[in-house]
Amino acid sequence: MATYAERALDALGDPTRRLIFKRLRAGARSVGQLAHGMDVTRPAVSQHLKVLKQARLVVDRPQGARRLYAVDTRAIAALRQWLDGFWDQTLVAFKQAAEREAAERKA
Amino acid sequence: MLEPSTSAAIDPNSVRKVVAVKAPQDVAWRVFTERMGAWWPLATYKIGKANAVDAVVEPRVGGRWYERGDDGSTCDWGRVLAWDPHSRLVLSWDISADWQPDPILNTEIEVRFIAEGKDRTRVELEHRRLDRFGARRDEMRRIFDTEGDWGRLLESFARLAAAT
Numbered sequence: 001m002a003t004y005a006e007r008a009l010d011a012l013g014d015p016t017r018r019l020i021f022k023r024l025r026a027g028a029r030s031v032g033q034l035a036h037g038m039d040v041t042r043p044a045v046s047q048h049l050k051v052l053k054q055a056r057l058v059v060d061r062p063q064g065a066r067r068l069y070a071v072d073t074r075a076i077a078a079l080r081q082w083l084d085g086f087w088d089q090t091l092v093a094f095k096q097a098a099e100r101e102a103a104e105r106k107a
Numbered sequence: 108m109l110e111p112s113t114s115a116a117i118d119p120n121s122v123r124k125v126v127a128v129k130a131p132q133d134v135a136w137r138v139f140t141e142r143m144g145a146w147w148p149l150a151t152y153k154i155g156k157a158n159a160v161d162a163v164v165e166p167r168v169g170g171r172w173y174e175r176g177d178d179g180s181t182c183d184w185g186r187v188l189a190w191d192p193h194s195r196l197v198l199s200w201d202i203s204a205d206w207q208p209d210p211i212l213n214t215e216i217e218v219r220f221i222a223e224g225k226d227r228t229r230v231e232l233e234h235r236r237l238d239r240f241g242a243r244r245d246e247m248r249r250i251f252d253t254e255g256d257w258g259r260l261l262e263s264f265a266r267l268a269a270a271t
Contacts, residue, residue, distance in 0.1 A: 101138050
Protein backbone atom coordinates (compact mmCIF):
# COMPACT_ATOMS: atom_id res chain seq x y z
CA MET A 1 0.00 0.00 0.00
CA ALA A 2 1.50 3.32 -1.08
CA THR A 3 1.49 6.05 1.54
CA TYR A 4 0.42 9.59 0.81
CA ALA A 5 4.07 10.55 0.79
CA GLU A 6 4.93 7.87 -1.74
CA ARG A 7 2.08 8.94 -3.98
CA ALA A 8 3.29 12.53 -3.70
CA LEU A 9 6.82 11.54 -4.72
CA ASP A 10 5.48 9.51 -7.65
CA ALA A 11 3.45 12.49 -8.82
CA LEU A 12 6.51 14.74 -8.65
CA GLY A 13 8.52 12.27 -10.72
CA ASP A 14 7.25 14.04 -13.86
CA PRO A 15 9.20 17.20 -14.84
CA THR A 16 6.12 19.09 -16.08
CA ARG A 17 4.28 18.39 -12.83
CA ARG A 18 7.33 19.52 -10.87
CA LEU A 19 7.31 22.78 -12.82
CA ILE A 20 3.58 23.28 -12.19
CA PHE A 21 4.06 22.50 -8.51
CA LYS A 22 6.97 24.93 -8.30
CA ARG A 23 4.88 27.69 -9.88
CA LEU A 24 2.07 27.04 -7.41
CA ARG A 25 4.49 27.42 -4.51
CA ALA A 26 4.71 31.09 -5.49
CA GLY A 27 0.94 31.46 -5.06
CA ALA A 28 -2.47 30.22 -6.25
CA ARG A 29 -3.00 30.12 -10.03
CA SER A 30 -5.69 29.24 -12.56
CA VAL A 31 -5.10 26.68 -15.34
CA GLY A 32 -4.75 29.53 -17.86
CA GLN A 33 -2.16 31.32 -15.73
CA LEU A 34 -0.23 28.10 -15.28
CA ALA A 35 -0.26 27.25 -18.99
CA HIS A 36 0.94 30.75 -19.93
CA GLY A 37 4.60 30.60 -20.91
CA MET A 38 4.70 26.82 -20.65
CA ASP A 39 5.23 24.45 -23.51
CA VAL A 40 2.04 22.51 -22.79
CA THR A 41 -1.63 22.94 -23.63
CA ARG A 42 -4.25 23.92 -21.09
CA PRO A 43 -5.90 20.47 -21.19
CA ALA A 44 -2.48 18.93 -20.47
CA VAL A 45 -2.02 21.28 -17.51
CA SER A 46 -5.48 20.29 -16.27
CA GLN A 47 -4.53 16.63 -16.51
CA HIS A 48 -1.32 17.20 -14.53
CA LEU A 49 -3.26 19.16 -11.90
CA LYS A 50 -5.63 16.24 -11.57
CA VAL A 51 -2.69 13.93 -10.76
CA LEU A 52 -1.26 16.44 -8.27
CA LYS A 53 -4.68 16.74 -6.66
CA GLN A 54 -5.04 12.96 -6.36
CA ALA A 55 -1.61 12.87 -4.73
CA ARG A 56 -2.92 15.48 -2.29
CA LEU A 57 -0.18 17.93 -3.22
CA VAL A 58 -2.60 20.50 -4.58
CA VAL A 59 -6.01 21.82 -3.57
CA ASP A 60 -8.43 23.80 -5.69
CA ARG A 61 -11.26 26.21 -5.03
CA PRO A 62 -13.73 28.00 -7.29
CA GLN A 63 -13.22 31.68 -7.96
CA GLY A 64 -15.91 33.10 -10.19
CA ALA A 65 -16.09 31.10 -13.42
CA ARG A 66 -12.66 29.48 -13.00
CA ARG A 67 -10.83 27.38 -10.43
CA LEU A 68 -7.74 28.42 -8.53
CA TYR A 69 -5.10 25.81 -7.66
CA ALA A 70 -2.78 26.05 -4.67
CA VAL A 71 -0.19 23.93 -2.88
CA ASP A 72 -1.63 21.88 0.01
CA THR A 73 0.71 22.80 2.86
CA ARG A 74 -0.41 19.80 4.90
CA ALA A 75 0.90 17.55 2.14
CA ILE A 76 4.28 19.25 2.34
CA ALA A 77 4.37 18.70 6.10
CA ALA A 78 3.42 15.03 5.72
CA LEU A 79 6.11 14.58 3.08
CA ARG A 80 8.76 16.10 5.31
CA GLN A 81 7.69 14.03 8.27
CA TRP A 82 7.90 10.90 6.21
CA LEU A 83 11.29 11.80 4.78
CA ASP A 84 12.89 12.77 8.05
CA GLY A 85 11.49 10.23 10.48
CA PHE A 86 9.37 12.11 12.97
CA TRP A 87 10.85 11.01 16.29
CA ASP A 88 14.45 10.85 15.09
CA GLN A 89 14.37 14.45 13.97
CA THR A 90 12.49 15.63 17.05
CA LEU A 91 14.77 13.81 19.52
CA VAL A 92 17.95 15.01 17.82
CA ALA A 93 16.64 18.57 18.19
CA PHE A 94 15.90 17.90 21.88
CA LYS A 95 19.36 16.38 22.47
CA GLN A 96 21.05 19.45 20.99
CA ALA A 97 18.95 21.83 23.13
CA ALA A 98 19.58 19.87 26.37
CA GLU A 99 23.32 19.64 25.72
CA ARG A 100 23.50 23.35 24.93
CA GLU A 101 21.72 24.10 28.20
CA ALA A 102 24.03 21.78 30.17
CA ALA A 103 27.15 23.36 28.61
CA GLU A 104 25.90 26.88 29.42
CA ARG A 105 25.37 25.91 33.06
CA LYS A 106 28.90 24.59 33.31
CA ALA A 107 30.44 27.67 31.74
CA MET B 108 23.18 10.22 17.09
CA LEU B 109 20.31 7.92 17.91
CA GLU B 110 21.02 4.41 19.07
CA PRO B 111 19.31 1.52 17.38
CA SER B 112 16.57 -0.03 19.45
CA THR B 113 17.79 -2.91 21.60
CA SER B 114 14.69 -5.02 21.31
CA ALA B 115 14.89 -7.39 18.36
CA ALA B 116 11.17 -7.86 17.88
CA ILE B 117 9.32 -5.08 16.10
CA ASP B 118 6.02 -4.19 17.72
CA PRO B 119 3.69 -2.97 14.94
CA ASN B 120 1.82 -0.79 17.44
CA SER B 121 4.80 1.01 18.87
CA VAL B 122 7.90 3.01 17.94
CA ARG B 123 10.85 3.10 20.37
CA LYS B 124 13.72 5.54 20.35
CA VAL B 125 16.69 6.00 22.65
CA VAL B 126 18.91 9.05 22.74
CA ALA B 127 22.02 9.61 24.89
CA VAL B 128 22.15 13.18 26.13
CA LYS B 129 25.23 14.83 27.63
CA ALA B 130 23.24 16.67 30.30
CA PRO B 131 22.19 15.95 33.89
CA GLN B 132 18.81 14.27 34.34
CA ASP B 133 17.12 17.37 35.79
CA VAL B 134 18.36 19.54 32.91
CA ALA B 135 17.19 17.02 30.33
CA TRP B 136 13.76 16.88 32.02
CA ARG B 137 13.42 20.65 32.20
CA VAL B 138 14.49 21.27 28.61
CA PHE B 139 12.05 18.61 27.44
CA THR B 140 9.06 19.79 29.45
CA GLU B 141 9.55 23.51 30.12
CA ARG B 142 11.33 24.59 26.97
CA MET B 143 9.77 22.39 24.34
CA GLY B 144 9.05 25.40 22.12
CA ALA B 145 12.79 26.11 21.93
CA TRP B 146 13.67 22.78 20.29
CA TRP B 147 10.56 21.17 18.81
CA PRO B 148 10.85 21.48 15.00
CA LEU B 149 7.80 23.76 14.81
CA ALA B 150 8.53 24.84 11.25
CA THR B 151 7.61 21.36 10.01
CA TYR B 152 5.86 19.56 12.86
CA LYS B 153 2.89 21.72 13.71
CA ILE B 154 -0.83 21.19 13.41
CA GLY B 155 -2.66 24.50 13.72
CA LYS B 156 -3.34 26.95 10.90
CA ALA B 157 -1.27 29.77 12.37
CA ASN B 158 2.54 29.81 12.38
CA ALA B 159 3.50 27.97 15.56
CA VAL B 160 5.74 29.94 17.94
CA ASP B 161 5.68 27.72 21.04
CA ALA B 162 4.94 24.20 22.27
CA VAL B 163 3.65 23.91 25.84
CA VAL B 164 3.28 21.01 28.28
CA GLU B 165 1.25 21.98 31.34
CA PRO B 166 3.14 20.58 34.36
CA ARG B 167 0.50 18.30 35.89
CA VAL B 168 -1.51 15.16 35.21
CA GLY B 169 -4.49 16.18 33.09
CA GLY B 170 -2.64 19.25 31.78
CA ARG B 171 -2.84 20.28 28.14
CA TRP B 172 -0.09 19.75 25.57
CA TYR B 173 -0.50 22.29 22.82
CA GLU B 174 1.09 24.60 20.28
CA ARG B 175 0.66 28.35 20.35
CA GLY B 176 0.36 30.29 17.08
CA ASP B 177 1.71 33.72 16.29
CA ASP B 178 -1.90 35.00 16.33
CA GLY B 179 -2.36 33.87 19.96
CA SER B 180 -4.45 30.83 19.01
CA THR B 181 -3.71 27.42 20.54
CA CYS B 182 -4.06 23.96 19.07
CA ASP B 183 -4.16 20.87 21.30
CA TRP B 184 -1.78 17.99 20.61
CA GLY B 185 -2.75 15.89 23.62
CA ARG B 186 -2.84 15.63 27.42
CA VAL B 187 -0.46 14.87 30.24
CA LEU B 188 -1.21 11.32 31.42
CA ALA B 189 1.70 10.92 33.86
CA TRP B 190 3.97 13.55 35.38
CA ASP B 191 6.88 12.21 37.45
CA PRO B 192 9.39 15.09 37.52
CA HIS B 193 12.92 14.30 36.33
CA SER B 194 12.16 10.67 35.50
CA ARG B 195 8.98 9.95 33.55
CA LEU B 196 6.41 11.71 31.39
CA VAL B 197 3.46 10.21 29.56
CA LEU B 198 1.55 12.29 27.02
CA SER B 199 -1.37 11.42 24.82
CA TRP B 200 -0.88 12.21 21.13
CA ASP B 201 -4.29 13.12 19.77
CA ILE B 202 -3.39 14.03 16.20
CA SER B 203 -5.00 12.05 13.39
CA ALA B 204 -3.27 10.47 10.39
CA ASP B 205 -4.36 13.58 8.46
CA TRP B 206 -2.52 15.75 11.01
CA GLN B 207 -5.68 17.18 12.50
CA PRO B 208 -6.60 17.38 16.21
CA ASP B 209 -8.58 14.30 17.25
CA PRO B 210 -9.25 14.44 21.03
CA ILE B 211 -10.34 10.80 21.24
CA LEU B 212 -7.42 9.29 19.28
CA ASN B 213 -5.38 8.68 22.44
CA THR B 214 -2.09 7.24 21.21
CA GLU B 215 0.51 7.44 24.00
CA ILE B 216 4.04 8.78 24.23
CA GLU B 217 6.08 7.69 27.24
CA VAL B 218 9.40 9.44 27.85
CA ARG B 219 11.82 8.12 30.49
CA PHE B 220 14.83 10.07 31.73
CA ILE B 221 17.44 7.71 33.16
CA ALA B 222 20.49 9.24 34.86
CA GLU B 223 23.73 7.65 33.69
CA GLY B 224 26.24 9.43 35.88
CA LYS B 225 26.03 13.06 36.87
CA ASP B 226 26.26 14.58 33.41
CA ARG B 227 24.61 11.99 31.23
CA THR B 228 21.02 11.00 30.72
CA ARG B 229 19.57 8.23 28.66
CA VAL B 230 16.23 9.32 27.24
CA GLU B 231 13.91 6.56 26.09
CA LEU B 232 10.81 7.39 24.10
CA GLU B 233 8.02 5.03 23.18
CA HIS B 234 5.11 6.08 20.97
CA ARG B 235 2.53 3.33 21.44
CA ARG B 236 -1.07 2.31 20.84
CA LEU B 237 -0.57 3.12 17.18
CA ASP B 238 -3.35 0.59 16.49
CA ARG B 239 -5.61 3.56 17.19
CA PHE B 240 -4.73 4.88 13.74
CA GLY B 241 -6.76 1.94 12.40
CA ALA B 242 -6.14 1.15 8.73
CA ARG B 243 -3.41 3.81 8.59
CA ARG B 244 -1.34 2.34 11.43
CA ASP B 245 1.54 1.06 9.27
CA GLU B 246 1.76 4.31 7.33
CA MET B 247 1.90 6.30 10.57
CA ARG B 248 4.39 3.93 12.14
CA ARG B 249 6.74 4.53 9.20
CA ILE B 250 6.38 8.28 9.64
CA PHE B 251 7.15 8.17 13.36
CA ASP B 252 9.98 5.68 12.94
CA THR B 253 13.22 6.38 11.12
CA GLU B 254 13.53 5.91 7.40
CA GLY B 255 17.29 5.42 7.52
CA ASP B 256 19.12 5.36 4.20
CA TRP B 257 15.89 5.05 2.26
CA GLY B 258 14.79 8.35 3.75
CA ARG B 259 18.05 10.07 2.89
CA LEU B 260 17.86 8.78 -0.65
CA LEU B 261 14.40 10.22 -1.07
CA GLU B 262 15.47 13.44 0.53
CA SER B 263 18.13 13.93 -2.12
CA PHE B 264 15.51 13.09 -4.72
CA ALA B 265 13.22 15.74 -3.26
CA ARG B 266 16.04 18.29 -3.33
CA LEU B 267 16.75 17.44 -6.93
CA ALA B 268 13.07 17.70 -7.71
CA ALA B 269 12.86 21.10 -6.03
CA ALA B 270 15.86 22.36 -8.00
CA THR B 271 14.57 21.15 -11.38
